[in-house]
Amino acid sequence: MKYGAPFLAVIALVLIAWLGSLIPGMQYVFGVVFPYLAMAMFLYGFIRQVVYWGKSPVPFSIQTTCGQAKSLDFIKHNKLEAPDTNSQVVARMLLEVLTFRSLFRNTQARIYSGPKLTHESSKWLWMFALLFHYSFLVVLIRHMRLFLNPYPVCLDWLEFLDGIFQIGAPNWYITDICLVTGLVLLLLRRFCQTKVRYISLANDYFPLFLLLGIAITGILMRYCLRGNVDVVAIKQLAVGLATFQPTITADIASIFYIHLFLVCALLVYFPYSKLMHMGGVFFSPTRNMRNNTRAARHINPWNPDIKPHSYAGYEDEFREFMVDAGIPVEKELPAKQA
Amino acid sequence: MYNKGLIVPGLVVFVIIATFPFWYNGLSAGPVPKPELPPGGEKQCVAPAEVMRSEHMSMLNEWRDEVLRDGHRVAVVADGKEYRKGLQTACMSCHTNKEKFCDSCHNYTAVQPYCWDCHLTPANIVAKKEKP
Numbered sequence: 001m002k003y004g005a006p007f008l009a010v011i012a013l014v015l016i017a018w019l020g021s022l023i024p025g026m027q028y029v030f031g032v033v034f035p036y037l038a039m040a041m042f043l044y045g046f047i048r049q050v051v052y053w054g055k056s057p058v059p060f061s062i063q064t065t066c067g068q069a070k071s072l073d074f075i076k077h078n079k080l081e082a083p084d085t086n087s088q089v090v091a092r093m094l095l096e097v098l099t100f101r102s103l104f105r106n107t108q109a110r111i112y113s114g115p116k117l118t119h120e121s122s123k124w125l126w127m128f129a130l131l132f133h134y135s136f137l138v139v140l141i142r143h144m145r146l147f148l149n150p151y152p153v154c155l156d157w158l159e160f161l162d163g164i165f166q167i168g169a170p171n172w173y174i175t176d177i178c179l180v181t182g183l184v185l186l187l188l189r190r191f192c193q194t195k196v197r198y199i200s201l202a203n204d205y206f207p208l209f210l211l212l213g214i215a216i217t218g219i220l221m222r223y224c225l226r227g228n229v230d231v232v233a234i235k236q237l238a239v240g241l242a243t244f245q246p247t248i249t250a251d252i253a254s255i256f257y258i259h260l261f262l263v264c265a266l267l268v269y270f271p272y273s274k275l276m277h278m279g280g281v282f283f284s285p286t287r288n289m290r291n292n293t294r295a296a297r298h299i300n301p302w303n304p305d306i307k308p309h310s311y312a313g314y315e316d317e318f319r320e321f322m323v324d325a326g327i328p329v330e331k332e333l334p335a336k337q338a
Numbered sequence: 339m340y341n342k343g344l345i346v347p348g349l350v351v352f353v354i355i356a357t358f359p360f361w362y363n364g365l366s367a368g369p370v371p372k373p374e375l376p377p378g379g380e381k382q383c384v385a386p387a388e389v390m391r392s393e394h395m396s397m398l399n400e401w402r403d404e405v406l407r408d409g410h411r412v413a414v415v416a417d418g419k420e421y422r423k424g425l426q427t428a429c430m431s432c433h434t435n436k437e438k439f440c441d442s443c444h445n446y447t448a449v450q451p452y453c454w455d456c457h458l459t460p461a462n463i464v465a466k467k468e469k470p
Contacts, residue, residue, distance in 0.1 A: 042356075043353060043356060043357070046352070046356075047349060047353070050345065050348075050349055051339065051345075051349075054339040054340060054341065054342070054345045055339050055340070056340075057340060058340070144358070144359065145447065145448035146447070147359035147363075148359055148362055148363060149363060149367065149368035149446070150368060151448045155448050156448065156450060159448060159449075159450060160450065166452055168399055169395040169396065169398060169399035169451065170395050170396075170449075171452075226392050226393045226396055227389075227392060227393065228388065228392055229392045230388070230391050230392050231392075231443075231447045231449075232370075232371060232391070232443050232446060232447060235446060235447050236367070236370060238359075239359075239363065239367045239368065240367055242359035242360050242362075242363050243360075243363045243364075243365050243366060243367045244365065245365075245367060279352070282348065301340060
């Protein structure tokens, strides 16, 4: 159920787009209406989620300390692992966002005969994640060739490097293969590692299946099911979408609408799911706070404003009642004037 | 909202990147390619125009493999007319102008086929012959 339902959901999305795009007139809905709707929902959802996070106070200074914090001069400060200034935090965040250092630190507990328990470094997740994320980024940038007219020359260089093996025509891209490989490895990790499988939920599997669906339909469209995949007509539609004058000039194959519909589904799903780690990584208090609790006090922003109230002040306020009740006071009431 | 000074600019940058194609094009879709029809007036090709439009690259790739790797230089017959397999021998004999035919769509869709690493365009051939 945990992986069956998400898999069937993706298959259902494929069928909806496939059958839907065959109905005359529905091409406009799948090619124009859904993409605009999806983009609007993506932007709205993303901003809403980020603002929601921005409104959430951080009550404690909870950075993860992975090295020596700044202390006395003769103790060596680990600037990346326990940042003390904002620029050190930026450096730490950059490495986190660009190279996934948290995943690099991953360890795995194993029991060997003896019995002997070890906590060994396990880099697989980090490698698969790097493979997937960077391939996806390059694929995304490459797709700009369909949205920009005239396109910037740097896309030519990217195309050249990505297709440098010059296998077949159209050229096989390195990132196409790496993207699918990365996704399959991330999926196999959830299936094969019993502990990860135990904690995996439907919303862990769904994005993987959806992204696999997008990658596979894209690859099929480019290399296998070429029939009625007229790239000029597709670019006219894409540029039309980007300039608010969309036109569908040709009869484009269903595989294109399936691909596009799955991308729309991804855009809509993105802000309401774990995929928001794209924005969320910048909001991780364990990463983005200074490790300076010895130098500066972190004030909980939701603390009520309570003024200090000394005993002397307390007595000043209630002296009369205290004297009335017979409680001893440090300072007597002023003598009553006769 | 806390840390407004960081979050708002960050969001603005994100939205600008996410909507890059919208403002890059400046609401102008630009010219649509119009590949030149054969100057000689030929109306017939090895396959219908829609098939050629979407599948010519696969066909050329197959021809390349068949001719160069397997040695099958058998001519392709379409509607009673024979075509010798090859970019220069078949395609370019009618579509004589690479710049006005091939490049018009390839430049539009950012495709750089490596045909011309080895092949010569008719213009190239003329230029070579003129050289002493």
